[in-house]
Amino acid sequence: MPARTTKLYEDLTDQVTALIRAGTLRCGDRAPSVRQLARERGASAGTVVHAYELLQARGYLRPRSRSGFYVSDAWRTTDQHQHTSRPSRRPTRLDVSELVFEVLEAMRSPDLAPFGSAFPGPDLFPLRQLAQLIGASTRRLSERSTLDDLPPGNEKLRRQIARRYLASGAQVAVEEIVVTSGALEALNLCLQVVTEPGDIVLIESPSFYGCLQAIESLGRRALEVPTHPGTGIDVDEVEQLLSRHRVRACWFMTAFQNPLGATMPAAARERLVRLLSRRGVPLIEDSVYADLYFGAQRPHSAKSFDTEGLVLDCGSFAKNLAPGYRLGWVAAGRFAQAVTRRKSMSSVGTAIPIQAVIGDYLGRGTFERHLRRLRRALQERQSHFLAAMERYMPAAMKWNRPSGGYLLWAELPPHIDAIRLHREALAEGISLAPGPIFSASHAFHHAIRLNYGHPWTAKTEAALKRLGNLIARTSASR
């Protein structure tokens, strides 16, 4: 983006923010339409959209489908109370797995209210339809497919995946796509391909525990980047870290980040990609939640700004179509052959009936309709959940309102320890994900991740109320 455009975009963002904070624009007001504002300011529609996305991520605007942007008061919970994280400025070797496993294993009981779960409600997915399809898809496989569908994977499926990138603004060639057994395999393969043991990798703070575990088990070193619950990683900090350390790769989740729910504005993403390109540093992008946006369109992926083939964009159908089928991929840019080989080495290939059924499903053209329903359902569940949070959580608690996905980040009242709360909540039939499992340095002792993606029922509400009471009690007992 040329300098003038960046400037204009920042100006627009600042001005709208000021209007809202001053009360000139009030919650529920319709914001000027993109077209109108672009014309008035002599800007491109893209510039205005970038500004609106940032405003949305910060909780100032909220899109309604087909009728533009409206002023929101979500910034009151997001922007005012929550800060960018302040992680250690030194790379660290990790040791988080023990705690993560303890927490994950405790959470598998079906009787718990699943606020700690990493999965959304299984009722959201067309599992019956896929089960209907899988027999026919498997019967149609030729004897040769055992060989033909070896890495990089089934041709038809890869073509469908490449095609879908257009929606996120990226042009991706079929040749770049490597099919994997879920996104986590893709991410692990990418990390192995672009780094060596001992290398420094930039990660978010807090970050997905799968990322921490991969870095730990492969003997890489993590350097955490300050990350905001609204707008994601701080690109200025990335720039400084790059100049101070020999960073070999970044591993970021730029949309609806797990655990924060944060989404980087398009302009920040673009700046990030430019910055990394100049230094030749690969970006492993975890996009597993990117389809679950509540706004008017899919956030632009970092991949869409990549001109050097340095972005390895990892996706999955586990969060948007078929949990349990373990089908993912990576659009690996210049690393496609290396990833293909690494995949052959570590698991030979991905199950051919799974590749076949997802390829066939995507070919039918009902995926986008399903996604629209899914997004609506998640947004509705978020509304119920946040309204109940307002009712039942003590005043000292803060949380954000993610613009997509099904995970939010809540900061506990001072002095409440998240691990202790996790154990006490389990005893009351409630799971939650304590902050320290998302930290290379066991930080975030006063934060939890909550999942709002399960059906909203009287039982769920009662559980959230119990959790609120537990937090209030614990807080008062000190």
Added chain:
Amino acid sequence: MPARTTKLYEDLTDQVTALIRAGTLRCGDRAPSVRQLARERGASAGTVVHAYELLQARGYLRPRSRSGFYVSDAWRTTDQHQHTSRPSRRPTRLDVSELVFEVLEAMRSPDLAPFGSAFPGPDLFPLRQLAQLIGASTRRLSERSTLDDLPPGNEKLRRQIARRYLASGAQVAVEEIVVTSGALEALNLCLQVVTEPGDIVLIESPSFYGCLQAIESLGRRALEVPTHPGTGIDVDEVEQLLSRHRVRACWFMTAFQNPLGATMPAAARERLVRLLSRRGVPLIEDSVYADLYFGAQRPHSAKSFDTEGLVLDCGSFAKNLAPGYRLGWVAAGRFAQAVTRRKSMSSVGTAIPIQAVIGDYLGRGTFERHLRRLRRALQERQSHFLAAMERYMPAAMKWNRPSGGYLLWAELPPHIDAIRLHREALAEGISLAPGPIFSASHAFHHAIRLNYGHPWTAKTEAALKRLGNLIARTSASR
């Protein structure tokens, strides 16, 4: 095994060998029945069976189902001409992948005679039946299975797998079984669990390239054990290497080893396991071919002698039921929890429709019937193939007659380079697997692995004849 029994077993083996070499027992003669010999020598039936298995592996006896053992002349090609390998006695860091990938990628063309392939003919498997079953199996899955079938995996499937161990003489608890995405994933997970970067791992020489690649990519060091095409690794050598080096694990394929086709006699296996137990060294056992025996019964797995939980036995349905479904497992002994966690970390889980359909198939009880048909077919293909080898290969060539599986090992006439032959054969529409891809030190330049598991047709025969001519020509041109 007590000393007296070991002695008796060796005596028996030596005596029968002498009788056959002297021509007293001739090819086609029926050997004394196990019961009769046991009675005559005051030995247990087990001791005689051990001796007969060794004689079978060495090519002196051949079992016929339900009618005992017969004298074979396979030893003339096996024992006389082929030797135990003589690898380097120092641990090495590896660099084999480049060559392996070049070879494997060249071999994927459907127009080649698939002598280099690692897969048997797809016509051997009930793929249609599985395709019929997968829809119903997937439809029956509950919404909870996305969670329930996470590692260690689907309960029903794990129970079926544990049950099948009885046939190989091992008692394996369901709790030990971890479902994986194919045996290669299992083997990689085990290696990560029982060793650290830089650790020394004993492997066969030659060995499966997947093993070499895993050791290379995980930064372990390989120490090769001399291995015989008939009887597998030399346990005396293992003992010496253990006393000279800090060996952290072994990775062996004890039955129908890839690429040799070698099978360790039961007594050698037992001795190996005792030896490793005394020193607390884990054995990662790759048993993917173990079901494909031509003899009267499945070779006793090393697992069956394990009393310490130190044997991690890795299996798969890729070679005996469902290639392309990528379903494997490990019976991980005392390492089961560690493997489960490592699996969660690296790929979350194995696709649930795949776990479900294989579990259902095994529950139906037709697997053993399918296996009997499969073994008969492979043995028949081996006969055709070996008969044609006799006809078409130059006299200076030597090969073995494995007692199971679908891979044999052939030594080329002197001065023929296997890599060059591989390239020239490709040009004539024939694939083969050159020896150096199975070597940590790029050894075995004069050996090739041949696959006899594809349908025996006039086209196959013509291709083998062309290969024989090519070898003869190349040999003569020097």
